[in-house]
Amino acid sequence: xxxxxxxxxEDSPTMRQLLIFALKRLKNLRVVEAGDxxxxxxxxxxxxxxxxxxxxxxxxxxxxxxxxxxxxNPEYKDVPxxxxxxxxxxxxxxxxxxxxxxxxxxxxxxxxxxLKTVSELLHVSETGE
Amino acid sequence: xxxxxxxxxxxTKGSSERNLEDTxxxxxxxxxxxxxxxxxxxxxxxxxxxxxxxxxxxxQSQQPAGPTLExxxxxxxxxxxxxxxxxxxxxxxxxxxxxxxxENKDFAQRYAEIEEQNNxxxxxxxxxxxxxxxxxxxxxxxxxxxxxxxxxxxEVFGIFLLDERDNHLHLVAHEGMDxxxxxxxxxxxxxxxxVAKTGEPFYINQVVRPGPVIDFYHPLVCIPLKIKxxxxxxxxxxxxxxxxxxxxxxxxxxxxxxxxxxxxxxxxARLYTQSERKLMTLQSFLELLTTPPSP
Numbered sequence: 474x475x476x477x478x479x480x481x482x483e484d485s486p487t488m489r490q491l492l493i494f495a496l497k498r499l500k501n502l503r504v505v506e507a508g509d510x511x512x513x514x515x516x517x518x519x520x521x522x523x524x525x526x527x528x529x530x531x532x533x534x535x536x537x538x539x540x541x542x543x544x545x546n547p548e549y550k551d552v553p554x555x556x557x558x559x560x561x562x563x564x565x566x567x568x569x570x571x572x573x574x575x576x577x578x579x580x581x582x583x584x585x586x587x588l589k590t591v592s593e594l595l596h597v598s599e600t601g602e
Numbered sequence: 603x604x605x606x607x608x609x610x611x612x613x614t615k616g617s618s619e620r621n622l623e624d625t626x627x628x629x630x631x632x633x634x635x636x637x638x639x640x641x642x643x644x645x646x647x648x649x650x651x652x653x654x655x656x657x658x659x660x661x662q663s664q665q666p667a668g669p670t671l672e673x674x675x676x677x678x679x680x681x682x683x684x685x686x687x688x689x690x691x692x693x694x695x696x697x698x699x700x701x702x703x704x705e706n707k708d709f710a711q712r713y714a715e716i717e718e719q720n721n722x723x724x725x726x727x728x729x730x731x732x733x734x735x736x737x738x739x740x741x742x743x744x745x746x747x748x749x750x751x752x753x754x755x756x757e758v759f760g761i762f763l764l765d766e767r768d769n770h771l772h773l774v775a776h777e778g779m780d781x782x783x784x785x786x787x788x789x790x791x792x793x794x795x796x797v798a799k800t801g802e803p804f805y806i807n808q809v810v811r812p813g814p815v816i817d818f819y820h821p822l823v824c825i826p827l828k829i830k831x832x833x834x835x836x837x838x839x840x841x842x843x844x845x846x847x848x849x850x851x852x853x854x855x856x857x858x859x860x861x862x863x864x865x866x867x868x869x870x871a872r873l874y875t876q877s878e879r880k881l882m883t884l885q886s887f888l889e890l891l892t893t894p895p896s897p
C-alpha cells in the first residue's frame with residue numbers, strides 16, 4: 474500500500490505533537506506540520522496531501538478560511554478534512570461542515586476517535602493492511 | 603381287521619359254548635370299535651402334527667435368525683450409550699463455550715482499558731516532554747496553557763506564582779480572564795489561597811457551569827505547583843469548554859503531572875531566565891570596567 478500524507482494545521486506545538494504521536498500508530502502514514510493556514514498553503518505547493526487535520530482558531534489564517542480555499546482548489550475539493558477544535562458550539566460545527574469539512578472533533582481529543590476517523594477516511598489501519 | 607367274527611360258526615355247539623361265542627363276539631365287536639376309534643384318533647393326531655409342523659416352519663421363516671437379533675440388540679444398546687456420551691459431551695462443550703465467551707468479553711474489556719491507558723500515557727508523555735523541552739520562562743507558561751486547553755479542555759483558567767516576599771499569589775498567565783491585570787491573592791485567602799497554604803489540591807467532582815461573572819477566588823479545580831513540599835504557585839481552572847461535562851481519569855493524571863512537572867519546569871525556567879539576565883548585567887558591567895576610556 475502506498476504511503477499517505479496527512480497535514481496537521483495547528484498553531485499549538487503541544488497539540489501538534491499529541492496528534493503526531495497518536496497518528497504514529499497508523500502504518501503507511503506520513504505527517505506534515507503547519508502552524509497556520511498560510512504555512513499550510515505554502516507546503517501544499519511542495520507535496521500532495523491525502524488528508525487535512527485543521528484547527529479553527531489560528532493566527533494569520535484561521536481554519537475556516539483555509540477550508541474555503543482548499544475546497545475551491547480542484548485538486549483538494551474532495552480531500553478529507555478533519556476539524557479538531559476547542560469550539561464546541563453547534564453553530565461552529567455547522568459552519569465548518571457547510572464549508573466542506575468532513576468530520577468535526579472537539580478538544581480534548583480522544584486518540585482512539587482520531588485514529589478511527591483517519592483510518593476510515595484514508596482506508597488505512599494500524600497493521601498497514 | 604374288519605373281519606366278521608360270526609363267519610364259519612358251527613350250528614351244533616351247546617349253550618355254554620354259545621354263550622362263550624356270544625361273549626367273544628361282543629368282545630370282538632367292542633375291540634373292533636375301540637380299534638376304529640383309536641385309529642381315527644391317531645389319524646387326527648397325525649394331521650394335527652402335520653399342521654403344527656407347517657405353522658412352525660412358517661413362523662421360523664418369518665422371524666429373524668437368533669444371532670442377528672442379538673447383534674441388533676447390542677447395537678441398540680451401544681447407540682444408547684453413545685447418545686448419553688454425546689449428550690454429556692455437548693453439555694461440556696456448551697459450558698466451555700460460555701466460559702470462553704465470558705473470557706472473550708473480559709479480554710475485550712481489558713483491551714479497551716489498556717487502550718485507554720495507552721492513550722493516557724501517550725498524552726502524559728507528550729505533555730511531560732513538551733514541559734521540559736525549553737528553559738524559556740514564557741515558553742514554559744505557553745506550554746502549560748496549551749496542556750490545560752488541549753488536554754484538559756479548560757476555557758477559563760489562571761496560572762499563579764507565589765512571591766514569598768509579599769506572601770501573595772500573582773497571576774502570570776491566563777486564558778479567558780478579563781480585567782485581571784495585576785491580580786493577586788493572599789496565601790490563605792479563598793480556595794486559591796488555601797491551596798497555596800496547604801499544598802492540597804481542590805476539585806469539585808461534578809462540573810458546575812459558573813455564572814456570567816467568574817469568582818477568581820473560587821475555582822472548579824485548583825492545583826498547587828509543588829517541588830517536593832515547596833509550593834511555588836497554583837493553577838486555577840474556572841470554566842471548562844461546553845463539550846466537556848466531567849473530569850476523566852486522564853484529567854486527574856494531568857493534574858498530578860502539572861502539579862509536579864509544571865512546577866519544576868516553571869521554576870527552572872524562571873531561575874534560568876533570572877541567571878541569564880544577571881549574567882548579561884555582569885557581562886555589561888565587566889565590559890564597562892575593562893573598556894579603556896576614550897581619549
